[in-house]
Amino acid sequence: GMLLAVAGLAGAVLCLGAIVLPGYLGLASLIAVSACLSPMFPTIYGIALEGLGDDAKLASAGLIMAIGGGALCPPIQGAAIDAVSVRVSFLVPLVCFVLVAAFGFDTWWVRGGGARGCPGKEQPTDGQGIA
Numbered sequence: 001g002m003l004l005a006v007a008g009l010a011g012a013v014l015c016l017g018a019i020v021l022p023g024y025l026g027l028a029s030l031i032a033v034s035a036c037l038s039p040m041f042p043t044i045y046g047i048a049l050e051g052l053g054d055d056a057k058l059a060s061a062g063l064i065m066a067i068g069g070g071a072l073c074p075p076i077q078g079a080a081i082d083a084v085s086v087r088v089s090f091l092v093p094l095v096c097f098v099l100v101a102a103f104g105f106d107t108w109w110v111r112g113g114g115a116r117g118c119p120g121k122e123q124p125t126d127g128q129g130i131a
Contacts, residue, residue: 001108004043006100008119011036017093019087026087033093047107 014036017029048063049056073092080089 001043001047001103002090003039003105004047005101006104007036007043008040008097008099008104011040011097012094012101015090015097017095018090023069030035036097044103047103055099 001056011033014029014033018026018033019028020026025038044062045060049059073096077089080092
């Protein structure tokens with residue numbers, strides 16, 4: 001989940017860079033977004049299917065079908081380009097990156113991985129109070 005959270009946040013920041021940075025800096029930010037995309041799908045796939053056992057086949061089919069849902073974003077971004085501007089249209093993928101980061105954060109921190117060592121969270125001990 002940590003990789004997904006970091007990649008999602010980085011993608012959102014880079015989209016924001018594409019919106020606000022001038023000239024080649026904005027372009028470089030936009031190109032760098034692709035580096036955030038490559039670890040996302042296999043990480044989402046692995047997290048979503050973890051612990052499903054025999055139901056993983058059906059769930060993986062659902063994940064593949066969800067790719068079609070991503071086909072809704074380009075027309076929305078295109079409409080934003082027509083209505084406002086190209087720069088502002090990058091708010092569409094920015095929102096998507098934030099949602100992916102939230103899913104990654106949820107699986108990493110809330111469901112256990114990042115909670116270790118966090119003040120206020122119950123810590124597993126070895127019986128002597130040592131985590």
